[in-house]
Amino acid sequence: xxxxxxxxxxxxxxxxxxxxxxxxxxxxxxxxxxxxxxxxxxxxxxxxxxxxxxxxxxxxxxxxxxxxxxxxxxxxxxxxxxxxxxxxxxxxxxxxxxxxxxxxxxxxxxxxxxxxxxxxxxxxxxxxxxxxxxxxxxxxxxxxxxxxxxxxxxxxxxxxxxxxxxxxxxxxxxxxxxxxxxxxxxxxxxxxxxxxxxxxxxxxxxxxxxxxxxxxxxxxxxxxxxxxxxxxxxxxxxxxxxxxxxxxxxxxxxxxxxxxxxxxxxxxxxxxxxxxxxxxxxxxxxxxxxxxxxxxxxxxxxxxxxxxxxxxxxxxxxxxxxxxxxxxxxxxxxxxxxxxxxxxxxxxxxxxxxxxxxxxxxxxxxxxxxxxxxxxxxxxxxxxxxxxxxxxxxxxxxxxxxxxxxxxxxxxxxxxxxxxxxxxxxxxxxxxxxxxxxxxxxxxxxxxxxxxxxxxxxxxxxxxxxxxxxxxxxxxxxxxxxxxxxxxxxxxxxxxxxxxxxxxxxxxxxxxxxxxxxxxxxxxxxxxxxxxxxxxxxxxxxxxxxxxxxxxxxxxxxxxxxxxxxxxxxxxxxxxxxxxxxxxxxxxxxxxxxxxxxxxxxxxxxxxxxxxx
Amino acid sequence: xxxxxxxxxxxxxxxxxxxxxxxxxxxxxxxxxxxxxxxxxxxxxxxxxxxxxxxxxxxxxxxxxxxxxxxxxxxxxxxxx
Numbered sequence: 170x171x172x173x174x175x176x177x178x179x180x181x182x183x184x185x186x187x188x189x190x191x192x193x194x195x196x197x198x199x200x201x202x203x204x205x206x207x208x209x210x211x212x213x214x215x216x217x218x219x220x221x222x223x224x225x226x227x228x229x230x231x232x233x234x235x236x237x238x239x240x241x242x243x244x245x246x247x248x249x250x251x252x253x254x255x256x257x258x259x260x261x262x263x264x265x266x267x268x269x270x271x272x273x274x275x276x277x278x279x280x281x282x283x284x285x286x287x288x289x290x291x292x293x294x295x296x297x298x299x300x301x302x303x304x305x306x307x308x309x310x311x312x313x314x315x316x317x318x319x320x321x322x323x324x325x326x327x328x329x330x331x332x333x334x335x336x337x338x339x340x341x342x343x344x345x346x347x348x349x350x351x352x353x354x355x356x357x358x359x360x361x362x363x364x365x366x367x368x369x370x371x372x373x374x375x376x377x378x379x380x381x382x383x384x385x386x387x388x389x390x391x392x393x394x395x396x397x398x399x400x401x402x403x404x405x406x407x408x409x410x411x412x413x414x415x416x417x418x419x420x421x422x423x424x425x426x427x428x429x430x431x432x433x434x435x436x437x438x439x440x441x442x443x444x445x446x447x448x449x450x451x452x453x454x455x456x457x458x459x460x461x462x463x464x465x466x467x468x469x470x471x472x473x474x475x476x477x478x479x480x481x482x483x484x485x486x487x488x489x490x491x492x493x494x495x496x497x498x499x500x501x502x503x504x505x506x507x508x509x510x511x512x513x514x515x516x517x518x519x520x521x522x523x524x525x526x527x528x529x530x531x532x533x534x535x536x537x538x539x540x541x542x543x544x545x546x547x548x549x550x551x552x553x554x555x556x557x558x559x560x561x562x563x564x565x566x567x568x569x570x571x572x573x574x575x576x577x578x579x580x581x582x583x584x585x586x587x588x589x590x591x592x593x594x595x596x597x598x599x600x601x602x603x604x605x606x607x608x609x610x611x612x613x614x615x616x617x618x619x620x621x622x623x624x625x626x627x628x629x630x631x632x633x634x635x636x637x638x639x640x641x642x643x644x645x646x647x648x649x650x651x652x653x654x655x656x657x658x659x660x661x662x663x664x665x666x667x668x669x670x671x672x673x674x675x676x677x678x679x680x681x682x683x684x685x686x687x688x689x690x691x692x693x694x695x696x697x698x699x700x701x702x703x704x705x706x707x708x709x710x711x712x713x714x715x716x717x718x719x720x721x722x723x724x725x726x727x728x729x730x731x732x733x734x735x736x737x738x739x740x741x742x743x744x745x746x747x748x749x750x751x752x753x754x755x756x757x758x759x760x761x762x763x764x765x766x767x768x769x770x771x772x773x774x775x776x777x778x779x780x781x782x
Numbered sequence: 783x784x785x786x787x788x789x790x791x792x793x794x795x796x797x798x799x800x801x802x803x804x805x806x807x808x809x810x811x812x813x814x815x816x817x818x819x820x821x822x823x824x825x826x827x828x829x830x831x832x833x834x835x836x837x838x839x840x841x842x843x844x845x846x847x848x849x850x851x852x853x854x855x856x857x858x859x860x861x862x863x
Contacts, residue, residue, distance in 0.1 A: 180833040184830040215826060
């Protein structure tokens with residue numbers, strides 16, 4: 170919704186929140202429900218009110234638990250049946266510099282160190298308790314700076330200074346975040362600076378209402394927080410779709426010629442475009458795929474991208490669409506060729522008319538109002554489309570992998586027989602039970618795979634670790650490498666050992682809480698990344714699951730397909746795997762059964778699979 | 783801006799904040815007259831009024847304000863300076 174897209178009018182959002190909420194709920198129905206506990210060290214009422222809007226905008230329908238005023242610590246540390254039964258999917262701890270006990274100027278350095286350790290421990294014990302009891306992701310504010318400086322410009326220098334104390338405490342928080350998965354910092358120190366500290370810290374709101382920041386800052390606060398939350402739940406965008414002329418350089422390459430484009434250090438405008446190209450190029454390193462969507466002759470587009478002063482080169486892009494097709498059709502084609510959904514794309518174009526066409530014709534694509542060239546970076550950056558919560562090796566390599574995919578397509582065209590093509594890829598698979606090094610990637614895949622996903626169940630990393638440790642479950646991840654590169658972990662299966670009677674529970678879309686063992690395996694999760702579609706990896710996964718079943722005396726595998734708006738492509742997957750359909754209800758849920766035969770013939774014949782790293 | 787115009791604008795703000803097109807405020811209107819007007823909504827209401835009139839209430843005014851009439855008085859005194 171336009172009202173909620175950066176740059177937004179915060180005061181309008183505050184004033185019309187009820188109306189905006191109604192409109193959001195009418196706009197779509199495919200929300201994912203998430204239970205979010207907000208534990209505050211100051212008032213949180215309006216933060217929650219506005220956070221709800223920004224989460225709905227991201228397709229997340231929140232159910233909130235709100236701690237009593239300033240009882241964030243007590244709520245965690247003492248028995249709290251209400252919070253336990255709420256069973257949060259995520260806990261947000263809203264503390265600020267108003268919750269710190271600061272040193273006095275007369276304190277010795279040892280006393281300051283002692284106080285620092287004490288303040289940190291206050292939080293540490295709480296985080297440890299959460300990890301033990303709730304096992305869900307935690308988002309923790311760092312600390313904003315106070316609105317006055319007793320020691321003036323030496324506040325950050327003297328250990329007794331509040332700014333020095335806050336910096337040291339924040340660094341300890343960051344250290345904890347670096348060492349613990351599932352723990353994320355919400356950076357209100359940066360946010361308050363970006364907003365303007367004097368306005369942010371207007372003490373009227375503290376003394377009147379016990380708000381740690383001013384009312385008008387709440388929309389930027391909740392927006393920033395919503396970005397972290399949607400990223401934790403795997404709802405980041407994946408690719409930039411970039412216009413060229415007057416977006417990546419000044420001028421029109423087809424009219425002005427490569428040599429007359431504004432890019433480089435010679436002119437102020439050239440510098441602006443250079444800085445923007447550098448920013449865009451760096452997006453690759455956080456796993457964002459770059460694509461071009463330009464109305465140009467292809468050769469002219471390449472000439473522009475080969476400008477000697479430009480940072481971006483043709484090989485930085487996974488796909489280049491330079492033609493005279495409508496930009497909306499190119500955008501749709503880009504989504505299809507990359508095997509991602511349109512709502513994973515961000516369209517960047519200086520021309521408002523093109524933005525309008527893409528907005529109208531390709532539902533779901535984010536189309537920011539990027540303003541003028543010197544504003545492009547700020548608008549994209551503050552929009553948080555690609556909010557980083559964990560940086561996996563996979564993110565850094567993503568562009569490489571998708572480029573390899575495009576090369577594979579070229580290879581494919583040289584073969585008339587598909588199997589021959591697959592064999593030529595020289596594929597090697599590793600399929601093994603879940604293990605520690607891949608938990609983050611498995612959680613990431615589980616939370617963002619929509620298309621090749623039979624049950625679309627979402628699990629946190631903590632839950633996934635619990636499945637891996639429980640002998641009542643069979644877990645398998647699959648990695649795939651071929652002659653063009655390593656695709657990383659691309660498939661995940663979780664099966665629960667149970668009895669035939671459990672079908673009753675699965676029929677309702679639910680899962681039993683515990684795995685008591687039994688000779689029937691119920692497939693609770695089976696998904697695969699679309700980057701390896703049609704490579705027979707699904708058959709290799711099936712073979713591995715069957716083998717695991719035979720090793721522990723399981724003779725029957727039950728498969729479940731729960732339809733969503735996005736997973737029609739796997740509707741007949743079990744059929745392809747030789748399951749027999751035993752049930753279909755009127756909502757499209759299908760239940761399938763596979764009796765493992767005495768002589769099971771492996772279904773995959775093109776990937777060399779091993780269970781050794 | 784006349785007192786009538788101030789009330790006209792106040793009506794719009796109240797309608798937006800409480801999402802109720804029926805609201806009409808008078809000098810004597812207080813929080814007791816509007817069901818959803820609790821202490822939490824009060825903060826939001828004041829922020830919206832400030833934005834509408836391009837002014838700010840100071841703490842003393844927030845604390846002492848008794849009804850919408852007094853709110854209008856403060857607004858008029860600040861925007862006609």
